Amino acid sequence: MALEDYRDDCTNCSRCSYCKWIPFDHIKSARFARACPSMEYCNFQAYSLGGRLSVGLSLLEGRIGYNDELKDIVWKCQMGGACDVSDKICRYNIEGLEVMREMRFKLVEDGQTLPQHKPYIDNLHKEENMMMEPGVNRGKWADGLDVKNLAEEKAAVVFHAGCRYSYAEGLQKTARMAVMMLRDAGVDIGIMGENESCCGGRVYQWGYRKELNGCARKNTRVWADAGVKTVVTPCAECYYTFKRLYPEIGFTFEVIHVVEYINRLIKEGKIKLTRSVPLTVTYHDPCHLGRLGEPYVPWQGTREKIYGQIPVWKPSKPRYNGAWGVYDAPRNVLKSIPGLALVEMERIREYAWCCGAGGGVLEAYPDFAAWTAAERLAEAKATGAEAIVSACPWCERNFADTVKSQDEKIEVYDIIDLVQMAL
């Protein structure tokens, strides 16, 4: 696909501003009614989904050319997709998020990249991770763990830790706990160690389309060699990449987020949570596990008009509007923990506010990433919760860094940590 293929989507925007707000039906207060971090931080219309559709059309029509302001418009956005959910409440025939992504692809293909992203892309090419770390250290998080190394053995399930869990010191223990929890529950599971590669999802969202293919090819080849049928990951971004993007380019495995697996094992009685965790927590839905975590549906179709002028797809095009994301599993897990109280924020599930770390924002615009996280922390604190919990290391790290830098008074937990505390 190319931006040109989305010309009608750009033309069809009715400029209604729904993309700036959470679905109106869910608005409970003025304070937490907004959906789009980019619009709230940058303010000009061009930084909304609707604005970006018009900028896309302007580019297609040759009304504007490339400059730094345009790059800012294109990249100062986490690509979290809240705008797309709100837009599709009424206009589910516009693929706004796809248009935004195509704009990034186009700029990258035309050499109009952000210099802040370059070191990360170079490191990915060289070291196959997004953490600016040597590739040879990738498997060190699991040093000493009694778990199958699938470079040498076979297993039905691979545990893909992802770049952040593999390298971030504070998070490595969480990955260790997760894989051991599954192994102890009887899952035939292993890890790839040094042979694990970046999923490629993050750079894909930055506009680097080709890199996804390389990562997918490498990961799926080693999985296939190890007899893997199911991929389990604790990272929401990896989950999205494996669940939605890999099948789109022809690589299909069963993909499960760790929290889904734990939920299943609790239900089956294979994980028993017995110890009390006396905490009041609120759960943050990661964009890539929630609204963007819907399964890929294979589809090919053509457009035709019915009833004179209604353009429709034949056969029906799958609709990705956040309805089928992973929302209940993490909540079920939290509710299974004795002594723990779950309180909800105003913006949850498909209309959750983004943590701020996605889409290349953390790397290119760290102040914006921190501002976005601070907004979420304010919402979490408004519930009276003592802690914010998530199921994505990128969310957690961005929250934790913001808590530290802004001297916030709230704890940040990975859901795996809480489960471990309750075992």
Added chain:
Amino acid sequence: MALSRDAYRALEDIVGPGYISEDPAVMDSYAYQWLAETVRPNQSKFMPRPEAALLPGSTKEVQAIVRTCNKYKIKVKPYSTGWYFYGAPLTEGVIQLDMRRMDRILEIDEKNMFAVIEPYAIAGVLQAEVMKRGLNCTVTGAGASCSTLVGATCYHGSGGTSIYTGELRENLLGAEWVMPNGEILRTGSIGSGCGWFCAEGPGPSMRGIVRGALGARGGLGVYTKCAVKLSPWPGPVEFPVEGTAPAYRSPLPGNFRAYTLAFKDWDSLFEAYYRLYDNEIGYYAHRQWTMLGADLGPAFWMLYQDPTKSLDDIEEFVQKQEVKEFTEEMRRSFQLVLVGMSQRDIEYQDKVLERILEETGGWKVKKWLEPEMEQFALLYLLRLGKKNLNFVYTGGWVGNFMQVGTPDFVKKYRPLAEDATREYQEKGLLVDCGSDSMMGCVGSISGGGNCGLEQFGFYDVADKVSTAAAVEWMKHCIQEEAMHNIPPGKEGMYLAVGKTHEELQQDLAKQPATHTWQRKIKQALDPNDLGDRMYPTLDER
């Protein structure tokens, strides 16, 4: 024509460098507008590009901007949420004021039932906040995304609850207005320091002057605050929301009812309009579901309830026997929400409604009585947060006729609206969804039971032939209206945006007194012609 550097720096000094831009991409995001394609050369989606966009954060900044514009003779166009091409520059050489930073609800006076708001306080947010105090506001017919201030000061602002909560223009209790000459005028009782309780004073009223014939729509200064009257809300402090996106629904308590009322003929339907108003029941009364066409709309509302389906599946739904029966059952219908202030009150209203239906031969459409359908209707109608479904078919629509008056008056033009539309639908130039695709208020308080019907025509905004047909259809409707001594409806307002000065003058000359007085007002308040033709004036001869 770029702004002079002196002018740009002067404006930048007011708002700060983070809140002004003249970048082409940013400017095109302001120029892009719905309906532009009906009036711009080559059906462009872009209105004239502004010279700069500014985001003021206070009345003081707005006043300083307007004064600077007077100094440098720069035209200025404010908008709040920016939906509609009226909000964009109509010519070159204009700066756009985007009011989104002024989004506060400044005060909610629970006892006296009013709220003081800024331009970007949208209806959905205001409603959410006042519900916590047992109050509600008029959500303008365009929906929860729209500015309440704009509906009250710059348009007529009616909505589905106008039978109970009144129209926004009636609910205006005073405004803070940065006039085009840079002075600030506080209208109504706030103008004499007595608080926001009355638009007519003590203090300068100005209500008719600032609104003019149709609302100045950003053409005559900038409104920076206003107070609006609120109404009782005997419901929960927030909507309990259930259901899967997008078909959210709200199970409200037993003092809420949502009905779709249908009738065997149009005379009976309009008789029910009269009786509802005369008997003073109803919290929401509006013709809403038929906006998507009496033939196709029911199938759409059915498929919308199924989150696995989309518009691509509508043909499948049309073929279902259940949908066929549903379509026929609600062919001539409107929506009514009853809200009881007490259990006795809801029982009373239900009894009155039963009597009205008995006497008019009407009925409650069965499908809409099913609990989940009723819950969907309650949330949709009371929050009006899915109003952009207007665009779901094609991305483009225009609403013709929409003359407001008594049911007897509206009854007369209804068949004209259908006849003027049928040919365009049958030829496939507009969506063939049924020649009755009419929406509109039932029994607004204003005018003692005003109602109206707005005939929707859906054109494919990405299709040049269909877009051209929509323009032709609007012209055709104006001709038909003229032949029957009916003034042009909203289509006249749409097309006016694209008319030459001479063409517009011919139109305005048909109401010479109004537009001559508007000229005199403009001359007095806007000596440097900062505004645009959204506040239309008749030239001096």
